Amino acid sequence: MEITKNVHLLTATKGSYSYLVLGNEPVLVDTSFPGRTAAILHALKDLGMEPKDLAHIVLTHHDVDHVGNAKALAAITGADLWASAEEVPFIEGRVKERGARKLLKVLVRVDRPQGMRTYEAGKQIGGLEVIPTPGHTPGHVSLLFGDVLLAGDLVQTKKGLLRLAPGLFTWDKETLRRSLRKVGKLQFHWVCPAHGEPVQRGSQWETLA
Numbered sequence: 001m002e003i004t005k006n007v008h009l010l011t012a013t014k015g016s017y018s019y020l021v022l023g024n025e026p027v028l029v030d031t032s033f034p035g036r037t038a039a040i041l042h043a044l045k046d047l048g049m050e051p052k053d054l055a056h057i058v059l060t061h062h063d064v065d066h067v068g069n070a071k072a073l074a075a076i077t078g079a080d081l082w083a084s085a086e087e088v089p090f091i092e093g094r095v096k097e098r099g100a101r102k103l104l105k106v107l108v109r110v111d112r113p114q115g116m117r118t119y120e121a122g123k124q125i126g127g128l129e130v131i132p133t134p135g136h137t138p139g140h141v142s143l144l145f146g147d148v149l150l151a152g153d154l155v156q157t158k159k160g161l162l163r164l165a166p167g168l169f170t171w172d173k174e175t176l177r178r179s180l181r182k183v184g185k186l187q188f189h190w191v192c193p194a195h196g197e198p199v200q201r202g203s204q205w206e207t208l209a
């Protein structure tokens with residue numbers, strides 16, 4: 001489903017949405033829950049793309065519902081797989097999780113990629129700008145493409161309204177609030193979260209932080 005020019009929500013990833021952004025190179029943002037590799041490839045095909053056309057896969061953070069198909073998709077497409085330096089050890093399974101994530105890691109098995117590339121603040125990947133937005137996890141990032149904020153789990157939406165992501169999974173509440181305030185100063189019109197449908201920003205961001 002095209003949300004706005006060159007930004008596609010992959011409906012087959014409902015529950016934890018992936019987005020395909022067709023900037024100066026095709027970029028997949030997040031890879032949803034395990035078991036959806038074929039569905040994601042099918043969605044690319046529906047948009048007229050061959051697997052090898054995908055240039056980059058960018059992970060907003062290390063949770064299993066975002067990393068689920070990263071290894072398989074990177075192998076099949078040959079795309080570069082990116083995450084922030086803080087998130088890579090978690091994604092690759094080299095550090096222990098705490099709290100609710102510890103349980104999640106046991107319940108949802110993920111084939112973990114290795115040897116990922118790391119991005120940093122302000123870096124452009126296929127035309128998307130990396131905006132560090134820690135709080136949900138230590139190295140969570142959002143991505144800015146034109147007037148679209150690809151928000152990962154910085155926020156979620158419910159019935160057309162912006163909401164904070166579930167507090168149970170918040171790594172650090174105060175850091176999250178700082179990120180929300182920082183992002184609030186940026187110019188964008190659309191908010192595309194992993195959980196919930198995309199919404200127009202309007203004056204909603206100001207109610208969050």
Ligand SMILES: [Zn+2]
Pocket residue numbers: 016063065066153194195
């Ligand atoms: Zn998530």
